[in-house]
Amino acid sequence: MSQKHLNTARASLQQSLSWYSSFRRHGQYTPNQAVIAAVAPELSKIQAALAKLEQKVIRIAAFGLVSRGKSAVINALVGQEVFKTGAIHGVTQYPQSVRWQPAGKKKTKSIIEYIDTPGLDEIAGESRAEMARQVAAQSDLILFVVAGDINRTEYNALSQLRKARKPIILVFNKIDLYPQVQRAEIYQKLRKFGAGRLDLLPQILSPAEIVMVSAAPQAILVETQNESGETVSEWHKPEPFIQPLRDKIIQILRREGKSLLAINSLLQAREAEINIAQKTINLREKEAEKLIWQYAKYKAMIVALNPFALLDVVAEIIADLWLIRKLSKLYGLPLT
Missing domain, CATH: 4.10.860 (DNA Excision Repair, Uvrb; Chain A)
Structure with missing residues (x-):
């Protein structure tokens, strides 16, 4: 069924490109340069959506407040330090991405493009909302990274991202610092925030969609004895605990990756076609x-x-x- 969705989406995008790229659609009313220039960016969006579909590129965007470890989570997922991380706020200033393909037993036919975003509480209100909307619209899957006690700002951000109608995985990072926190406790906190609200988040975010990780564990002091019997203290950096998230992502991609690609491509094409119609009507x-x-x-x-x-x-x-x-x-x- 998922392959059928992919084929349907491909045919639809090709048809849209063929129609909107042709002057014949205007009949005797040849479009002027203003109309051509206005619709060109929207045609590029449809072309990009089709190219993404053909290349089987799955976009996964990481959102969250500042210092929750979004960059570290992506670094751990790809197995190398691609994005800078640090103790100071604002290391990530704008959305940036890296492409990666699973290997070995976890290999998939899709290429994964991870998108790292600035902290949602670092950007001015309107800019933040627009950035999140644009990145979420272009993504096939959303990772929302939290650490420690979830607050209402994070709940509200999750509710807004939910409007993009994309699958969401809630990633609880830094479990080495919060070993007492359990998945059920996080779920109940979300239910508490959503009590009495029509946009109750747990309706689409179940405990199974909450994954616990430690993308960049804190170094620990390890004491050993040398050959002389003296105690030697050394700082040891544990390996990231990220496999549960990798497994969850691969599970989703294998089960519904093609359908996610198809749906997102059609959504982007629909938005582009609406913009073409509005611009053309205004100009003519x-x-x-x-x-x-x-x-x-x-x-x-x-x-x-x-x-x-x-x-x-x-x-x-x-x-x-x-x-x-x-x-x-x-x-x-x-x-x-």
Whole structure:
């Protein structure tokens, strides 16, 4: 079934590109440079969505507040330090990405593109919301990284990200610092925040979607004895505990990866097509008014010349269809 979804999405995107790239969709109303320039970025978005579909690139974005370890989680997932991490706030200033493909037994046919984002509490309100909306819209799967006691700001951010209608994994990081925290406790905290609200998050976030990790464990002091019997103290950096998250991601990709690709590509194409329609209508408003005025004049003449009421109705329907087809050609929009 997932392959069928992929094939359907591919055919739909190819059809959209073919239609909106062709001047023939406008018929006799050749588009001016303003219309061509306005729709070009939207056509590029459809092309990018199709390319992503063909390459089988799954985008996974990490969100969370500052200092929750988003960069460290991605570094641990890919097995190398790709993104800078640090104790100071604001190490990640803008969204950045890295592509990675699982190997060995966990190998998949898809390429994973991990996207690291700035802390949601570091950016100005409107900029933060727009950045999150754009990245979430382009992503197929969302990782929301928390550490320690979950607060209402994080709950609200989760609720907003949920509107993108993408699968979400809640990643509880730094379990080496919070060993007492249990998955059930996190789930109950979310239920408490959502009590009495219509956007109750646990309706789509179950305990199974909460994963506990330690992406960059704190160094520990290890005491050993040397050959002389003296006690020697050394700092030891434990390996990241990230396998449960890797397994969860691979499980989702194997079960519904193709469907996620298909859905996200269609959503991006739909948004681009809506923008094309709005831009075209705005830019060709004067030409449309001219057509409508011509239509009103012809319709009045037809009604005046027909002595029978039934013929009036038929004539009006024909005139309405004529206007619809003319406007469709003017705007270059398909009749559905």
